[in-house]
Amino acid sequence: VQLQASGGGLVQAGGSLRLSCVGSGGTFDSHAMGWFRQALGKEREFVAAISWTGGSTLYADSVRGRFTISRDNAMNTVFLQMNSLKPEDTAHYYCAAGGSELPIVAVMRNPEYWGQGTQVTVSS
Secondary structure, three states: EEEEEOOOEEEEEOOOOOEEEEEOOOHHHOOOOEEEEEEEOOOOEEEEOOOOOOOOOOOOOOOOOOEEEEHHHHEEEEEEEEOOOOHHOOOOEEEEEEOOOOOHHHHHHHEEEEEEEEOEEEEE
16 A cells, blocks of 8 residues: 655644545555654654544544544545644654554554655744
């Protein structure tokens, strides 16, 4: 599975961005999908995950209530809508896929496929 993320950019605090990640080379709708981020000098951290059908989602405490993960399996795309952005959300954001037919927690704990990421910068 190949993943291509886009949608990052520079935004002021309080603003919004929507990230997209398009999958190819596999059966997209059999993979739970997730977003991770890595800020400069810090370890990569989990942000959000969504199950195959989109019926289940998981969020990090730091983004819950501000970020929404969704997917469109007909378009092989997963989205991350980010609202009320804060300077501490500044990071390189990566999309990831879990193994085929594994539960949502698999992508959160041990993703099998990674995209190249997109930079999000939030100015204060």
